[in-house]
Amino acid sequence: MVGLAVRLRELGAEVRVCAPPDEEFGKLLAGVGVPMVPVGQPVRPLVSSVKPGSAVGLAQRAADLIAAQLGTVAAAAEGCDAIVATGPLPVTAGARSAAEKLGIRYVHASHQPVVLPSPYQPPPARRGRPLPPGVDDNRVLWEQDARNANDMFGAMLNAHRASVGLPPVDDVRGYAFTDRPWLATDPVLSPWRPTDLGVVQTGAWLRSDERPLPPELTAFLDAGAPPVYVGFGSMPLDALKNVARVAVEAIRARGLRVILSRGWAGIDLADDRDDCLAVDEVNHQRLFARVAAVVHHGSAGTTTTAARAGAPQVVVAQGADQPYWAERVAELGVGVAHDGPMPTVASLSAALGTALDTGTRARATAVAGTVRTDGATVAARLLLDAAG
Numbered sequence: 001m002v003g004l005a006v007r008l009r010e011l012g013a014e015v016r017v018c019a020p021p022d023e024e025f026g027k028l029l030a031g032v033g034v035p036m037v038p039v040g041q042p043v044r045p046l047v048s049s050v051k052p053g054s055a056v057g058l059a060q061r062a063a064d065l066i067a068a069q070l071g072t073v074a075a076a077a078e079g080c081d082a083i084v085a086t087g088p089l090p091v092t093a094g095a096r097s098a099a100e101k102l103g104i105r106y107v108h109a110s111h112q113p114v115v116l117p118s119p120y121q122p123p124p125a126r127r128g129r130p131l132p133p134g135v136d137d138n139r140v141l142w143e144q145d146a147r148n149a150n151d152m153f154g155a156m157l158n159a160h161r162a163s164v165g166l167p168p169v170d171d172v173r174g175y176a177f178t179d180r181p182w183l184a185t186d187p188v189l190s191p192w193r194p195t196d197l198g199v200v201q202t203g204a205w206l207r208s209d210e211r212p213l214p215p216e217l218t219a220f221l222d223a224g225a226p227p228v229y230v231g232f233g234s235m236p237l238d239a240l241k242n243v244a245r246v247a248v249e250a251i252r253a254r255g256l257r258v259i260l261s262r263g264w265a266g267i268d269l270a271d272d273r274d275d276c277l278a279v280d281e282v283n284h285q286r287l288f289a290r291v292a293a294v295v296h297h298g299s300a301g302t303t304t305t306a307a308r309a310g311a312p313q314v315v316v317a318q319g320a321d322q323p324y325w326a327e328r329v330a331e332l333g334v335g336v337a338h339d340g341p342m343p344t345v346a347s348l349s350a351a352l353g354t355a356l357d358t359g360t361r362a363r364a365t366a367v368a369g370t371v372r373t374d375g376a377t378v379a380a381r382l383l384l385d386a387a388g
Contacts, residue, residue: 001086001109003207004184005034007380016080018073024281032207037076040068044264047234058127062090063156069094070101070160077102081387084109089149093157093169093176101164105387108181109379111205112300112321116181117142117173118195124320126152149173182379185300188370189307189328202382203375204304211283217259220277224257226292227277228352229311231261235297235318239341240265243316247295248276250348254356256292285309293335293355295348298322307334310368312355316343334364 005015019025021038029036041064065088073095077083082105085095092108099106110116114124119138123145125131129152131141149172158168169175180198183190184205192201213221221227230247232240244260244267251258258276260269269278284302288294288309296302298315303325306313313335315326326337336351343351354360 001084001205002028002032002034003205003376004084004109004379005029006032006207007376008383009034011380011384013380013384016076018076031211037072039072040065044234047236047264058152059156062088062153063160065090066094066097066153066157066160069098070164074098074101074164077104080104082107082383084383086111089173089176090153090157093153093172094160096176096178097157097161097164097166101166105383106178107383108177109184110181111184112324113183113185113190113192114321114324116177116183116192116199117145117197118193120193120195146171146173182382184375184379186304186307186371186375188367188372189304189332190300190325200382202379203372204300205376205379206304206308206373207376209283209285211286213282213286214279217277217279217282217287220257220259221290226290227251227257227259228293228295229259229261229287229291230295231302232263232265232267232297232316232318233261233299233302234264237265237267239318240267243267243343245270246343246345246348249345250343250352253345253349254352259287259291293352295352298325298329300325303329304371307332307364308368308371308373310361310365312360312364314338314348314351314355316348317341332363332367333360334367335360 001017005017008015016035016037017029018037018039020040020043022042022044026036069091077098083095083099084107085092086109096106122131122138122141126148129148132144135141153172157172161168180200183192183199183201186204187201192199228251248258260276260278262268262278262280269276284305288306288311291311293312293314294306295314298317300321313329315329315335316338317323317326318341329335330337336354338347338351
């Protein structure tokens with residue numbers, strides 16, 4: 001989203017970004033000079049405190065998200081020509097309601113294809129609403145998903161809409177997505193097969209990151225052969241209790257050094273040997289160009305950045321859209337999809353063996369040359385053209 005904001009501004013538009021008030025997001029936007037409007041509660045504490053898949057407290061969080069769109073976001077959008085929204089369904093349905101109230105254009109943007117209805121894939125399960133067992137017709141499953149979305153969010157959305165004079169909607173998911181959602185993924189890494197839904201695939205929204213690497217990290221890279229990077233982004237600690245020890249042992253067993261990203265879980269090294277270095281958030285574009293491989297959880301951003309850098313990948317998917325990206329990495333031959341979310345030294349070592357093979361490196365290099373870098377520009381021009 002920051003990549004889109006930067007390109008829109010470069011093309012002459014005024015831009016503001018509504019985002020949760022986490023310190024990381026504020027620094028990111030301040031670093032590119034884009035105004036930020038804080039909305040709702042910070043995300044990081046929620047990630048750390050909510051059990052994956054749990055529906056406890058979901059109704060209240062959803063109601064708060066919808067209220068924020070019709071309150072803070074609508075106020076921020078006064079005088080604007082368009083709202084581009086991404087995120088959970090209460091956010092996007094609420095954002096479209098704000099755009100409707102203001103009489104301005106609305107665009108739904110997804111940074112992964114898993115949530116978009118398609119006969120070629122099943123829907124992801126919603127919290128507290130598992131998919132019905134024994135059903136393998138994806139169209140039937142998506143119809144059930146639409147009913148689940150209405151049951152979970154319809155009444156609260158319509159109550160908030162009524163409070164601002166808007167009529168009720170009877171299809172929350174369809175209303176939020178529109179019949180022409182944007183898909184901000186690379187067409188090679190994430191090809192979209194045409195469906196009845198008029199998906200507009202723009203390419204991934206990348207931004208050029210010119211930040212230098214920290215001196216300590218640069219010195220570590222310069223001191224030996226390319227290391228293996230290990231990072232799990234915003235994944236919570238409960239899922240990653242032993243991942244640092246397992247990863248370091250598996251990588252050391254192959255005679256390689258390690259760069260470990262602490263991430264939101266705050267994982268850290270178990271010893272102070274000089275073949276390992278722990279880092280906080282750094283410029284992945286620069287770093288991934290200098291590593292032997294990237295071991296990660298399989299987020300859209302990390303997968304795309306590693307692919308663009310030509311770095312072989314081992315994806316240890318934890319949930320959400322991550323199994324999809326792991327599958328794509330394996331299908332393209334640019335890395336390995338680890339079997340399961342909890343690696344052992346043996347399983348990770350075996351995966352690294354494939355990822356570090358010269359053939360995998362060659363395919364990763366070849367695919368890197370196909371990753372489009374103009375996705376944010378494509379999206380920005382589409383938005384400006386539509387807004388006149």
